[in-house]
Amino acid sequence: MPTKKKIERLKIGDLELTSRLIVGTGKYADFQVMKDALIASGTEMVTVAIRRVDLSKLGSGECLLDFVPKNIHLLPNTAGCYTADEAVRTARLAREACGTSLVKLEVIGDQKTLLPDVVGTLEACQLLVKEGFTVMPYTSEDPIVAKKLEDAGAAVVMPLASPIGSGRGVINPYNVYFILEAVNVPVIVDAGVGTASDAAIAMELGVDGLLINTGIAQAKEPVKMASAMKLAVEAGRLAYLAGRIPKKLYGSASSPLEGLVE
């Protein structure tokens, strides 16, 4: 299995994060649940989206940012974009709104599967890097594409575990290994993590971090699941660093063979 330099903290651009779990702010029942879940997760970075203000609800309603703890970094996304141009336009609006050059780049290829359009993603990545963005592209599990994104200047690569919101965990672990071998930037698995064991398995592969939204937000008890994910990410990372035993065909006894009474 690939071994990479084992760094203590997750480095994204100029930032160094202790928590390797990035959490999404979408799909919660309400903002208070979201806030409690974010705190329980121990996250230091959350994703947000850019959308039109609903002008029919003038001056009313709660503001998302009032429910995001102040010490947490915002990572705006380009969710909903199907072309590179749309993604670049959205990223510029996001930079103005958040005051950060970080962007989670999403160029989606298909409404049903929500799988990324990697061609559009690569094109947008090149354009955004030129404009000084710290690009975190959401991508497929293809190591060739991941390498091209790194070469285009992406700060990290974010391969999916399985489709957004599908909760199927890492369906292609071998490709995750290939990506870890192919790139030097941090690898953050994003999309499809459904429960704690999925998170631990992903971290045991040796990735640098995870991004989870639906798996927490739509759990029956999001705050509990956020805690579970926090522990799973830590456990998975520790197990990876500890170096697991190999899988063997036959058994080997754990107790000594000598000294048995006869």
Add this chain to the structure above:
Amino acid sequence: MKIKVNGEERQVASGLALASLLQDLKLSPSIVVVERNRRIIPRKEYSDTQLVDGDILEIVHLVGGG
């Protein structure tokens, strides 16, 4: 004069300043971002930006997302 805001046509006073439009819409300038004819207007320019007939505005803000 007629302008378009978030896809909808609006009749507004001639020479209306962007800052005044936001006030009429009860929107806090600090939490929105405004794109006018595909160009992002910096917040400090809201009072000095006079809208003209045919302007297309997109007023956006941060929402929850993954």
